[in-house]
Amino acid sequence: MTQRNWTSDSDFTLAGLSSDAKFQVLLFVIFLFLYLTSLGGNLIIIATICSERKLHTSMYFFLGNLSFLDICYSSVTVPKLLTGLVGGSSKISYRGCITQLYFYVSCCSTECLLLSVMGFDRYVAICNPLHYNTIMNKYRCLQLAVGLWLVGFASSVIHTVFTAELPFCNSRRISHFFCDIPPMLKLACSDTFLNMILILTAGGFLGLGSFVLTLVSYVQIISTILKIKTKDGRRRAFSTCASHLLVVTIFFGSISFMYMRPTSSYSLEQDQLVSLLYAVVTPALNPVIYTLRNKEVKFSLKRTINKIFFHN
Secondary structure (H helix, E strand, O other): OOOEOOOOOOEEEEOOOOOOHHHHHHHHHHHHHHHHHHHHHHHHHHHHHHHOHHHOOHHHHHHHHHHHHHHHHHHHHHHHHHHHHOOOOOEEEHHHHHHHHHHHHHHHHHHHHHHHHHHHHHHHHHHOHHHHHHHOOHHHHHHHHHHHHHHHHHHHHHHHHHHHOOOEOOOOEEOOOOOOHHHHHOOEOOOOHHHHHHHHHHHHHHHHHHHHHHHHHHHHHHHHHHOOOOHHHHHHHHHHHHHHHHHHHHHHHHHHHHHOOOHHHOOHHHHHHHHHHHHHHHHHHHHHHHHHOOHHHHHHHHHHHHHHHHOO
16 A cells, blocks of 8 residues: 555545434534533533632632533634534645644543542642641642643644554545544554554653542542541542542543554444543533532522523
């Protein structure tokens, strides 16, 4: 097979989710709803956290970061997906594909670190409450936030460069609805062993490392909660981290399935479903998960909505 790197003037073709026109209309309605829910829900959470003084704590500061990240996450992939579903072009330029890959991996890496930091915040709040305000002060939180965003976006450069340098075969059809590393490696003519090693090492450092730190935090949290003598005290302590624990389980479970395995086991149907879960569905669900489990956020949310829409 002739090997070549596709130039910026060449296009890839995204396989999409379905070739059935009627089913595409249904999918368009569903994903448009999820995308608007993600944008609206996360923007309202950010506005609520910014406007309510009592929410100006480290816990809600990082929740605001997660909401903004979810907006970026879904905006990287969903608009192109919606365009393809309504009969638009399923083609994406080489530069557009590499750009989408970069921002998608950046958001993914940043969320790994952010969820780990949020777990540490809950650990300090429950296991060391007397020193919580000292340890998680505003300056420390700002340092952590800037650091995790910089590391997340910097680490993506390595993956993007190594993927862009691959020679691709004559087929330019990406078996996915967006440009991601595993389906692009399937198109490469050359050996992708180095790319797989990079995914596993970087995944081990960022993904697995973040998961282990989060797991250690929750082992300590659960151990501390079980020592609380009253049932009501245990319930209130657990309620402060239940939402985060659910988000962590969904995110790290799906990410592990996608990236911590060889490309030879790649399955279009399975991987599309998993990708939809953490790239489209989860950003829309996160505002619901955090508001339903948190009375303080629900109360502040009602006040913010009244201010915006009813001027009360």
